[in-house]
Amino acid sequence: MKFWSRVAAIAWKDVVSELRTREIIFSVLVFAVLVLVIFNFAFDLAPDQMLQIVPGILWVAFAFSGVLALNRAFIPEKEENCLEGLMGCPVGREAIYVGKALGSLFFMVLVEAVILPVFALLFNIAVLQLEVIVVTLLATIGFVAVGTIFSALAVNTRAREMVLPILFLPIITPVIISAVKASSLVLVGSGWGGLTSWLSILAAFDVIFLVVPFLVFPYVIEE
Amino acid sequence: MNSAATSPSVPLAVETSGLVKSFGHYTALRGIDLKVPVGSTLAVFGPNGAGKTTLIKILASIMRPTSGKILIEGLELKDNAERVRTRLGLVAHQSYLYGNLSAWENLDFYARMYGVEDRRRRIGEVLELVNMTSRKHDRLVTFSRGMQQRMALARALLHKPSILLLDEPETGLDQQALGAIWDIIKSEEAGRRTIIFTSHSFERALAVCDGVVILERGRIAFKAQSCTLSLDGLKQKYQECTAAVKQ
Numbered sequence: 001m002k003f004w005s006r007v008a009a010i011a012w013k014d015v016v017s018e019l020r021t022r023e024i025i026f027s028v029l030v031f032a033v034l035v036l037v038i039f040n041f042a043f044d045l046a047p048d049q050m051l052q053i054v055p056g057i058l059w060v061a062f063a064f065s066g067v068l069a070l071n072r073a074f075i076p077e078k079e080e081n082c083l084e085g086l087m088g089c090p091v092g093r094e095a096i097y098v099g100k101a102l103g104s105l106f107f108m109v110l111v112e113a114v115i116l117p118v119f120a121l122l123f124n125i126a127v128l129q130l131e132v133i134v135v136t137l138l139a140t141i142g143f144v145a146v147g148t149i150f151s152a153l154a155v156n157t158r159a160r161e162m163v164l165p166i167l168f169l170p171i172i173t174p175v176i177i178s179a180v181k182a183s184s185l186v187l188v189g190s191g192w193g194g195l196t197s198w199l200s201i202l203a204a205f206d207v208i209f210l211v212v213p214f215l216v217f218p219y220v221i222e223e
Numbered sequence: 224m225n226s227a228a229t230s231p232s233v234p235l236a237v238e239t240s241g242l243v244k245s246f247g248h249y250t251a252l253r254g255i256d257l258k259v260p261v262g263s264t265l266a267v268f269g270p271n272g273a274g275k276t277t278l279i280k281i282l283a284s285i286m287r288p289t290s291g292k293i294l295i296e297g298l299e300l301k302d303n304a305e306r307v308r309t310r311l312g313l314v315a316h317q318s319y320l321y322g323n324l325s326a327w328e329n330l331d332f333y334a335r336m337y338g339v340e341d342r343r344r345r346i347g348e349v350l351e352l353v354n355m356t357s358r359k360h361d362r363l364v365t366f367s368r369g370m371q372q373r374m375a376l377a378r379a380l381l382h383k384p385s386i387l388l389l390d391e392p393e394t395g396l397d398q399q400a401l402g403a404i405w406d407i408i409k410s411e412e413a414g415r416r417t418i419i420f421t422s423h424s425f426e427r428a429l430a431v432c433d434g435v436v437i438l439e440r441g442r443i444a445f446k447a448q449s450c451t452l453s454l455d456g457l458k459q460k461y462q463e464c465t466a467a468v469k470q
Binding site: 002005006009010012013016017020021076079080081082084085086087088089090091092222 | 280283284285286287305306308309311313315316317318319320321322323324328332333335336337338378
């Protein structure tokens with residue numbers, strides 16, 4: 001209980017702080033909508049060809065806007081050196097990781113909740129299906145889990161805007177590929193049956209990406 | 224370090240032995256041995272780069288030592304870090320407070336992190352103590368440096384730590400603000416709290432501390448009880464210690 005109350009306090013602090021400034025949410029939303037609009041004008045394809053391409057477009061928007069959000073995740077901890085303040089609290093470093101990851105997950109889900117209807121509107125594709133939502137949630141959990149630790153790693157580097165995508169995107173590629181493939185299957189109407197293998201891969205990556213950073217995070221922030 | 228320290232029966236709040244901290248090839252602390260009795264105030268002096276901040280961060284368990292042993296109120300820090308942290312309060316160069324949260328929200332967040340009981344009452348108390356009650360709903364970004372330092376002190380005192388670590392608390396403060404900060408530190412639980420602080424102000428140190436340590440290049444170059452030192456004597460010792468290393 002103690003662990004989770006500290007985790008909730010960290011996530012609450014991030015959410016309150018962000019909702020007050022809206023720095024991350026606005027910039028990420030604008031970026032993601034721009035990506036969708038550009039792709040919408042760039043491709044003029046037949047409906048059957050469109051179904052092959054749009055999952056990729058959706059996940060390009062999610063992935064790059066997610067990188068943008070994760071780049072900012074540890075900036076508030078850097079200002080006034082608040083990360084040291086957190087490290088001085090009577091709580092395991094793992095709680096800091098989980099709290100920060102939950103805060104980032106909240107922002108990502110919020111952005112995705114706006115982007116999905118915009119995507120459906122622009123491309124005229126019925127993307128608001130339970131299967132797509134499950135795929136999106138599973139992929140986002142893996143994305144945030146591994147992104148949070150790279151964000152903590154990158155925040156102490158001078159070129160953090162470049163360091164995060166360079167380190168993070170190769171690692172997260174299997175999750176993005178699985179999400180694209182699974183979304184594609186949903187859009188062509190394969191149903192839950194066809195999704196099983198991709199959902200299993202996403203779930204497996206989520207577990208790995210949650211456990212490894214959880215164990216490694218104390219070393220990342222201490223040295 | 225204080226007069227009580229002469230008695231072997233006085234328990235130790237902080238004890239370090241052979242404390243070493245290296246950053247790659249650079250060694251910031253080279254075998255620090257300290258004994259700080261409960262309730263005493265120890266001032267740590269030294270030029271920039273002497274290892275003062277590293278020592279404070281290691282004692283606060285923010286940083287791990289490369290080698291050496293640290294006991295905080297009899298508990299080994301390495302094995303009891305979370306338990307020990309409930310007994311430590313830290314005021315550093317920066318406030319550790321979030322600019323976009325209000326004074327109250329910042330203290331509420333840290334009160335939750337420290338598991339403070341009856342949070343509302345305690346936050347009210349510390350805000351009153353640092354004379355910031357009237358600004359409790361204002362965001363930290365609107366505060367002056369002195370106000371932020373007072374809030375940092377409120378944060379450090381929130382969970383009633385028995386040991387207070389202060390890393391150059393005078394940085395950026397005028398004499399009046401600094402006097403007010405020391406009045407606050409000394410007013411709450413006076414005499415029972417152990418204080419270790421780094422400073423460049425000899426006058427301030429002699430006025431408030433029981434013991435003095437001079438660090439030079441990661442080593443203790445001098446230590447004494449402050450009652451045995453005059454201001455000129457301390458300044459002379461400091462010059463001797465730092466000049467000896469330069470030669």
